[in-house]
Amino acid sequence: MVTIKDIAREAGVSISTVSFAFNGTAPVAPETKARIMEIIKRLNYQPNSAARGLVTRKTNTVCLFTPHPATDFFSFSGNNNFNHLLQGIGEVLDQKDYNLLLSWDSFGHKAKTPKLVKLMRERAMDGVLICLPEHDSHIIEELTEQNFPVVIVGSNSLTNRVNSVDVDNYEIAYKNTRHLLALGHSRIAFISPGPLKYLVCEDRHEGFKDAMKEAGMRVRDDYLFIGDEKEQSGYKAAEAFLALKEPPTAVVAGRDAQAVGVVDFARERGIGLPGDLALVSFENSAAAAKYGISSATTDLYEIGKEGAKLMLKLLGRKKDRAPQNVVIPSELVVRDSCGAAQATRDR
Amino acid sequence: MVTIKDIAREAGVSISTVSFAFNGTAPVAPETKARIMEIIKRLNYQPNSAARGLVTRKTNTVCLFTPHPATDFFSFSGNNNFNHLLQGIGEVLDQKDYNLLLSWDSFGHKAKTPKLVKLMRERAMDGVLICLPEHDSHIIEELTEQNFPVVIVGSNSLTNRVNSVDVDNYEIAYKNTRHLLALGHSRIAFISPGPLKYLVCEDRHEGFKDAMKEAGMRVRDDYLFIGDEKEQSGYKAAEAFLALKEPPTAVVAGRDAQAVGVVDFARERGIGLPGDLALVSFENSAAAAKYGISSATTDLYEIGKEGAKLMLKLLGRKKDRAPQNVVIPSELVVRDSCGAAQATRDR
DNA sequence: TTCGATAATAAAAACGTTTTATTTTAGGAT
DNA sequence: ATCCTAAAATAAAACGTTTTTATTATCGAA
Incomplete structure (x- = not known):
């Protein structure tokens, strides 16, 4: 694998200069920048996401989670509903270069540490879209308490305390x-x-x-x-x-x-x-x-889109505001x- | 966020000892280990995945990729086929504590650097399951050339050079x-x-x-x-x-x-x-x-399961052997x- | 006692980035 | 020529782990 060091050596500059040039985070002399970019392209350099994530504390990944055991993850939504939801989410995330992690689990009824909580603790994703939560899902509280970005898609009843997107x-x-x-x-x-x-x-x-x-x-x-x-x-x-x-x-x-x-x-x-x-x-x-x-x-496609948009909005700002509840119109x-x-x- | 240092300090040991105890990678005195584990549990410690991934060079994530633009990602499979495939894949990955990354893209026709190649270069996942490839997908070659683990699910025609799982x-x-x-x-x-x-x-x-x-x-x-x-x-x-x-x-x-x-x-x-x-x-x-x-x-559920199993097998061994082609029976x-x-x- | 061997622990290096702090360079003004 | 400043580049620290190497403690044998 080609690393930032390889680029730096090849260009005869330090790795910070390469980082600055690549990310545009600090001014670099035009000719130096051009040289660096040429080498990056030639060697097919792509920053290692783990290393980058370690320092930036960002994964550029959003999780879509359903609190069902894997055995009936998709059956509940039936027909093509879930597909449409996924598609809406995917289109929005794709545009902003975010990745989509798919996960499911019964809400900790079986496992000692519920999977979603584990994923949050190990910072495997930046935020989570939760689909079809049951009424007593204390896990949602656990996440929001930690200020972890959560958006519920396909349900609107917990409106007072957590972000959500759904029809009414x-x-x-x-x-x-x-x-x-x-x-x-x-x-x-x-x-x-x-x-x-x-x-x-x-x-x-x-x-x-x-x-x-x-x-x-x-x-x-x-x-x-x-x-x-x-x-x-x-x-x-x-x-x-x-x-x-x-x-x-x-x-x-x-x-x-x-x-x-x-x-x-x-x-x-x-x-x-x-x-x-x-x-x-x-x-x-x-x-x-x-x-x-x-x-x-x-319209689950629309719900997915709005859900993903709301998530990106949450991730984009530092201070969290009051929970937002988006209602998708229906006729x-x-x-x-x-x-x-x-x-x-x-x- | 609680880190390994917090655990080490609280237990009065070095961070290496904590790592050894937690992962069982080196002998630790029973009473020390018990103390460490108790603290880990009490403080809800979970190793940061980026930090871990950086050194182990593992993400414990498998990507499911489809070479279609997001707009018709799911429509092609129609009905509930795709759901079943996902479910089969998910069940197997879940058991081994692997995560599932979902991605799609036209095969680089539009983007300069195809998304899947980018994900591979930045090591965002350990391997990829590719779904419904077109005939001329040179990207598959690009991945396999780099010895990146690839399994094609839902197609068997490139059998000679790349792993695949499908009905015939x-x-x-x-x-x-x-x-x-x-x-x-x-x-x-x-x-x-x-x-x-x-x-x-x-x-x-x-x-x-x-x-x-x-x-x-x-x-x-x-x-x-x-x-x-x-x-x-x-x-x-x-x-x-x-x-x-x-x-x-x-x-x-x-x-x-x-x-x-x-x-x-x-x-x-x-x-x-x-x-x-x-x-x-x-x-x-x-x-x-x-x-x-x-x-x-x-049986796409079965195809998904076998595809994921094959992927885990590939990830489990160091030296790669000849490509394997699994045929799911049909009647x-x-x-x-x-x-x-x-x-x-x-x- | 002292020496070695072994078990347990600690220290340090490494992983590949970003980011902050520092140094060098260049160019103008004095 | 000298000094100052701004721009450019570098060096170093930090991120949180795992893993390799080093150190210390323990204990039995000589």
Whole structure:
């Protein structure tokens, strides 16, 4: 490997001069600089990142972390959501020449020293983007206490104390439900996108419940189904709901995959959509378009981009200010599954 | 940040003793060691990775690289393929306490110094897993020339000179085609999973062509459609094929998403599957199961795992041996779309 | 006792940078 | 010529480890 010493020797100058010339951190005589740069290029010199990081205390690396065991790291997000998040993050980091470290772990439930804390302590990265934290994640507190830069992407509930970027899941759920209520439904069921311990799921559930309560509707236990990322869970939910003595007339699906499952079940049993069962969902994925499902956008690409931007902002300034909470706008894309499009056409 | 000096001072020993005790690299008196370890734990000491890396010349980091611009990094793999690959890689690296760096770039077409080369020169990682290389990627040569550990995942064509892990795309395409030939088809079309410049696409195409030629069938230009990762491209392909004066009676789809598009088109137009059009594909995704598409497994989770294992093996030994090429087994999962299942039932 | 050998510890060097402090050089003004 | 200043370059310190080399303590044998 060619080091700064090699360049210095070849150019007949000291290593500090090489450093100054290369980084532009101090004035160097034009002709000297030109000579140095030529040699650097010729010998393919690139400063060793460990050595550089040791003195600058910077790694130029940001970590994307998910508090799930590796076995279900990606399954939760399902579909292409996680890809889009990654892509948004990557594009922004790429521009500023930052690297992306990917890591996951259960939140210290198993390991003695949680992986993320270890990575922070050994200064393997400059900051961390945390994806989908559970409700009780004390680790986030541990990091922020140490003034370590943290941005939560895909959740907004801890807003008071830590930076975050997300759509407003509560608000979207609230609006989705209001949408069905406005169409005259009163028996509305809810499929949770995943276990309620996840903040996203809790938020969406709360938004649903509050809209119902506010409209004076009953929130029934048998109108709640805890689903997962698979279409099958939507299918199962529909099956369960429609087997009730008093089945719901509308469903708020927690994610598009579940909505697709509902549609599959309905088609299979000859249940009319939206006639017999109205349906709204979250995500507005390609599948929603294909299946004619009304769905609210949750633009993970945008969330990733804004999350990375916020992180770079944090890294760029010395004094930390108050936590910032970026809300990515969302809109309900109305298709045939909820009945509103039809109502409009009938008018 | 607490350093090794703090531990040494607190324990009343030299820093070398702390290092020896912590790493177990030299004998330390039991009681001294116990005292040191207690302090390390109490003060939450974790060796600084840059400092450690500087002297050991190890980063304990492996990079996963894709030679695509960030804008379409993940789209090519489509569906959840990339997720599965990542998961397989992650699980293996996790076990050995290796970190995963994610990077992408066009292969130096734009940047003066390709990003991957820069990362290698600055020793930001110990080795790289390269995903989906194009045919002419001279960068791979540049890395291997420098004896930098490289494993290609998801392609096997450069086998002679560089380590790789993949299914045998050529063989699978060959077998898929033979399967249709055996069912009596002679007019068979091929949808490429993506641009032919990608090795995977070329391999699958070659396997198809060779099977056809070997069976004495004509390989027609109008029976080739260059698709992409979207279902729509399969739809378009079917549309194009069936508009021909002499339409094919069977199609080898390059990936499941395309096969789904073909099914969508067929259903829409009332074209019988497999009666009017037989179909086989690659991937065996959840969608293939849902749509009853016969599809050959291409287990990216397994590819990721084996790729990471091979990388760790390379990093574990000093002298490099001959390049190794791991082939992940594949099998055709027969469903209704090809006609073989029906044939069996009729018997 | 003294000598050696061995075990435990300490000291010092090295890793490759950046950064701060110091020295040299050049050029103008006196 | 001499002095001063600014510019350019160098030297040296620091970053936090690991690793190699050196020193000290301990103990058994002569």
